[in-house]
Amino acid sequence: MLRPRKFKELETKLGYRFKDPALLERALTHASVRGGKVARFDNERLEFIGDRVLGLAIAEALNGQYPDASEGELARRYNRLVRGEACAKVARTIGLGDHLILSESEADSGGRNKTTILADAAEALLGAVFIDGGFEKARGVVHRLWREQSELVPEVAVDAKSALQEWAQGQGLALPRYTVVARNGPDHAPRFTAEVLIAGKAPAQGEGASKRIAEQAAASALLTREGVGAHIGDV
Known part of the structure; x- marks a missing residue:
């Protein structure tokens, strides 16, 4: 060739x-x-x-x-x-x-x-x-x-899902639960929407090119809403 x-x-x-x-x-x-x-x-x-x-x-x-x-x-x-x-x-x-x-x-x-x-x-x-x-x-x-x-990246920040779990435990709350609520786009370029729910808190959603990214975005959204997002590194 x-x-x-x-x-x-x-x-x-x-x-x-x-x-x-x-x-x-x-x-x-x-x-x-x-x-x-x-x-x-x-x-x-x-x-x-x-x-x-x-x-x-x-x-x-x-x-x-x-x-x-x-x-x-x-x-x-x-x-x-x-x-x-x-x-x-x-x-x-x-x-x-x-x-x-x-x-x-x-x-x-x-x-x-x-x-x-x-x-x-x-x-x-x-x-x-x-x-x-x-x-x-x-x-x-x-x-x-x-x-x-x-x-x-000499010091790696905790990712949003891990940070949310640690925060929930520190608050005495139930562990976060994630659900994919929507999937759009073609098979080779999908877009996912994930929702995270902690008992006693309003759910939060996030989007991304994979389920993992969407879940991270949802966790980051909930942390930001609760006023702790500023302490979380890039997800």
Whole structure:
């Protein structure tokens, strides 16, 4: 397969040259261009693999970097680095959106800058590197591309859901309960609305590109309403 110039540019940013350029092309191909073909022609399966590769690489790095941290602190740092927003930020840093292979309608609707699409593609790239070169190469890509984010978060704030649970317990209230009350949008770019309820308190809602993000937004909304949101870090 002839290696397009744009592939060379992206490989330079990744710090990895593919032995099989077809894997890179597949990692860049969004499901919107599937056109009836089975999933092996787009990046969804590579995303599945890349998600696990990223998780292991980040967990290993944090374990070595913070030998005295508690499991809870490691988990918070981990969640900040593997969540969709972090992956999308890495994708934007390397200009990944310019290289994505999208359907015309998805491209026209701003797909090259959608957080969900960019995050999925970043994970798919890691999956492709893993298949092409093994875990050591994939880990090297993670360390290079995620290093700046890790250094930018020296102290990780408690996420909104954890903060809400801690606040509820401190107030002697029941634990928060979350429900997804709405799901809109196409399968490849859904929008969720979640509601959080604590007995004795009015419910609060939040929206996001995933159930987790929507639940975090709902927790943040309730905390803000109760006057404690200012103490919570970025969710």
